[in-house]
Amino acid sequence: MNNIRLGILGGGQLGRMLLQAGLDFNLYTLVLDPDEFAPCRHLCEEFVHGDFKDYDTVYAFGKRCNLLTIEIEHVNVDALFQLEKEGLAIYPKPASLQTIQDKGLQKEFFQKHAIPTAPFRLLQEAAELDAHQDFLPAFHKLRRGGYDGNGVRRLDSPADFGKAFQAPGVLEKLVDFELEISVICARNVQGEVKAYPVVEQVMHDEHNLVDYLLAPSQIAYKLQRMAIEIATHVTTTLDIVGLLAVEMFVTRDGQILVNEVAPRPHNSGHHTMKANATSQFEQHLRAILGLPLGDTEPHCPAILLNLLGEAGYSGEAVYEGLEETLREPGVHIHLYGKKFTRPFRKMGHLTVLAPTVEEVKTKAESVKNRLRIIA
């Protein structure tokens, strides 16, 4: 372990939690990020201030490492192919990344490998939409660069075409789904695969927004088995080394469709730091270090509540109600090292633990509005 120089492309909160877990393994770490105030900047041996989308920057950074990974998928993959050719161990592999970076290639990959997914069409530009009126309602998604709902527009009728992107995109048929679920899989260098239990998004009763994530999901056992089987199949087929978060829809007629995948630690796995013996971050490191994967069984049910910057506030973050929040037994906070808040910025999360699903839900309801992040 003493000889490993682990480079991470990206220095945001996912990198930060990866470094936090990485302390257990005595790794020498290097981080590349364009933000000089990135959450990782004080937590690695070498912080390199630079753009992970730039060929030369990524190449030069890679030459200083003997193992390279990512915490964001939008990185310069050409530089990674070159580094891999020169012998550098890069996980996830550049070929897997290339497919995932482009939502069009991702969809074609699913189709080619009989991975169930919503019907789609590829468009070069918005002008082509007129020829696809039969496909509405649908989502128009940017092929590259989207994240956290950015890069997605809903088109119900031709009247919405003005909202579409003027760039290569995927037109995806609207799925009448009952709920969204996610399975995080890990696959190590040797090819061993392990999946975490299914996590489900619980929606708010009134406004149609995600309220929190529940682990393990309460969907029928048969659907859980199916979801884990599909996620494992996608992980192996994509030749992933490291983690793959597989987001899926459960349709009203009991089908499971893959929505999209991310080859890295994922928001839907943050509860594993508290609710599982092996966190997703430890698991990612075990996978890319070629160590046996850890146990993925949870200790108890958990709910993950994202902490977003309050609407209407920008500036140095103030955490109002922290004490009342942490007074509830089984509630833990995890902040992301961001000095400044802005409306809806992901500032941290709460993990809520309880012995039963009923109790964890009741507790999450009582806790969820106590903490406000203002400025």
Next chain:
Amino acid sequence: MNNIRLGILGGGQLGRMLLQAGLDFNLYTLVLDPDEFAPCRHLCEEFVHGDFKDYDTVYAFGKRCNLLTIEIEHVNVDALFQLEKEGLAIYPKPASLQTIQDKGLQKEFFQKHAIPTAPFRLLQEAAELDAHQDFLPAFHKLRRGGYDGNGVRRLDSPADFGKAFQAPGVLEKLVDFELEISVICARNVQGEVKAYPVVEQVMHDEHNLVDYLLAPSQIAYKLQRMAIEIATHVTTTLDIVGLLAVEMFVTRDGQILVNEVAPRPHNSGHHTMKANATSQFEQHLRAILGLPLGDTEPHCPAILLNLLGEAGYSGEAVYEGLEETLREPGVHIHLYGKKFTRPFRKMGHLTVLAPTVEEVKTKAESVKNRLRIIA
């Protein structure tokens, strides 16, 4: 939280694990340590290379913080008294530290507050031993500066007096104990106290050395209740803010005697990082930040195996057998960021988890000799 500047006196493995947990709270951290290669050096915003036993160094360091804590108790307490007088929040408080730093004062404190402890006598120098032959067999302990068994000599008869320390010491009557246990308590700024379950040292069947730590202990429920009551009493009486590790003997006639205490995270609590929702490090931070204390219930039984440098090897550490070790489900490694090993140096620990005490013991036995730290 954004305004806290937390200083830590000491930058060893305990400080490292404290910083690791501290990431969850977005703290600005400063560390003082005399070793420029200290395990904490890359994990804080400011690493100050200097001696925590020196008045001026500690004073100047304290002036840069608005909250000060320790990871080692042998620090300059006079500087802390001055800083406290000038308004700095220091936890544990200098007065508690002063009592604990000196094993003579510690024993007198136990006696004064009716805390059960082995009979003792205070000696200025070894020459006084002749007058205490009636007190043998006994341990001769240095009043100040001992750690990890350093600063302790066993004296069975006057023939052993040559081994005694030429410095102020405590002569402590040998206790015929059945086993050693430990309870870690936390007390926050507001005075709330919580104890972790009792941990017991399990000895090797043949050679009389500690084999591992088992949590929770399997001693009679009545003894557990007694141990927790005593530890809580010591914590409150010493006016601790933060953690107090209370090491105790269970004697063959069913008494519990306090051996010694440490006002900081402790080796006997490391398993809480994996086996409990609230680790001792998170708990220490909650306590000194004035936040409600976290739940101390364990998820499952755990065993802690210390990883020591193999006898006969010094130099850059090599971890032999890591893969076989981590292949066992429920086994997690935690290394301390030390580049160099030497015989018996504490290099890290393994935490072993299982659903029952029987299983965790079997697993620990099968795992304990797989990993060797050589050079």
